[in-house]
Amino acid sequence: MLKLSRLADYAIVILVKLGEQDGVVTSPALAAITGVPEPTVAKVLKVLSAHGFVLSQRGAKGGYRLARSLADMSVASVIAAVDGQIALTACVGGRECDTGLSCGLCGSWDVINTAIRSTLEGISLESMRPKEACSTVLTQINKLNATQTVREGA
């Protein structure tokens, strides 16, 4: 479904939340703030730390803090860090597809990949912050939940 991995989703949320805190924050604290299970938060933070998005401080009184401003982090870079390079298909950058094969679509896929990538690069984490629009959205949500039957599924 061309969907984002949940880890990447978490990473964005965690970074944004982390940016709203003062000083260093422990992963249990972030877990509490975000609602994401603690071990998972820790895992994501380790990846983010390895890629230079956050700075870590070990030991007692340790924790994490942003390595730079949210405005300087693009959605694309976070996704790339967590999930690997954004590549819709196998045959990217002249690399041949899985099998033989006769797809012959050349670099056509590259156009798509580039387009998606630049789209996501143009969106900073700063622009993902809630803002005042939130209230409006929450109202909509409540309205939706009230009116429509939740076709949950399972």
Add this chain to the structure above:
Amino acid sequence: MLKLSRLADYAIVILVKLGEQDGVVTSPALAAITGVPEPTVAKVLKVLSAHGFVLSQRGAKGGYRLARSLADMSVASVIAAVDGQIALTACVGGRECDTGLSCGLCGSWDVINTAIRSTLEGISLESMRPKEACSTVLTQINKLNATQTVREGA
């Protein structure tokens, strides 16, 4: 990795290849042309038929042909047909995220989803065709890479 499902990939290739043939083409024939295993080709074609991308003719001498021009099919529509609506995250269109939860990013994701979607809607299957289009495409890529400011980050 924000990757396209293989079925959607196949669908695009199949449609493009089908557009290059004359008359109706059987699924075994398309399998031979594309290199994709026949049962899978058949499955994809059934989905495409159900969504009106191809017209089918049953019985002996039957087969498939395009329902309309490749120029009238967007990459987005094909992906949506095969994989379902394009939605990077769970919380889209006011629907709340998985758990509780305090992500609070509200409709921020909608911006991204819309951006991706419109990007893919702007690319027709016609522009995915190989040949002379290839050079043009490469030019586009270079232009994109040159013009846009890469606020990479990592």
Add this chain to the structure above:
DNA sequence: CGAAACAGGACCATTCAGGTCTTTAATTAG
């Protein structure tokens, strides 16, 4: 009537993402 080919499922299997746990190392507090 029989062969060819689509229609529409059911169904299995493999992959991999998501998540948990354990151990180790670093840092600070007492």
Add this chain to the structure above:
DNA sequence: CTAATTAAAGACCTGAATGGTCCTGTTTCG
């Protein structure tokens, strides 16, 4: 110096879903 706290690193399990196969109709042509 010792103990407590917390990140680092990685092994490992599980479950969902994608990818792929197959089977049983149904239609159409020869």
